[in-house]
Amino acid sequence: MTVITGITRGGVEWTPSFVITIDQERCIGCGRCYKVCPREVFTLIDRDDLDTIEDDDDFDDAPGMVMHLADALDCIGCAACSRVCPKGCLSHQPSAVAA
Ligand code: SF4
Ligand code: SF4
Numbered sequence: 001m002t003v004i005t006g007i008t009r010g011g012v013e014w015t016p017s018f019v020i021t022i023d024q025e026r027c028i029g030c031g032r033c034y035k036v037c038p039r040e041v042f043t044l045i046d047r048d049d050l051d052t053i054e055d056d057d058d059f060d061d062a063p064g065m066v067m068h069l070a071d072a073l074d075c076i077g078c079a080a081c082s083r084v085c086p087k088g089c090l091s092h093q094p095s096a097v098a099a
Contacts (some may be wrong), residue, residue, distance in 0.1 A: 016077020
């Protein structure tokens, strides 16, 4: 598989690591990832609005806000969000070059 790569001004090749998922059970809604992200990837939502994990009783009881992937395809793979997340919620991986 050929993955997407970039090149620095100094000519060094690097491999972007794109955000794939947020562990919303671990997320504390601190907003650090949102603030550091240069793109429109994240949005904060109310936990009550989550419908994907509504069967998890413990999680349903957790109060407040939680981060959500609004547009994962807008990610440029800089991984800054994971450097600032205090809970290790975000997972990343390189992406294949589109055929
Ligand atoms: S990897 Fe960079 S662009 Fe992608 S979501 Fe994280 S901070 Fe935003
Ligand atoms: S930085 Fe981590 S804990 Fe904070 S809102 Fe983002 S995903 Fe949640």
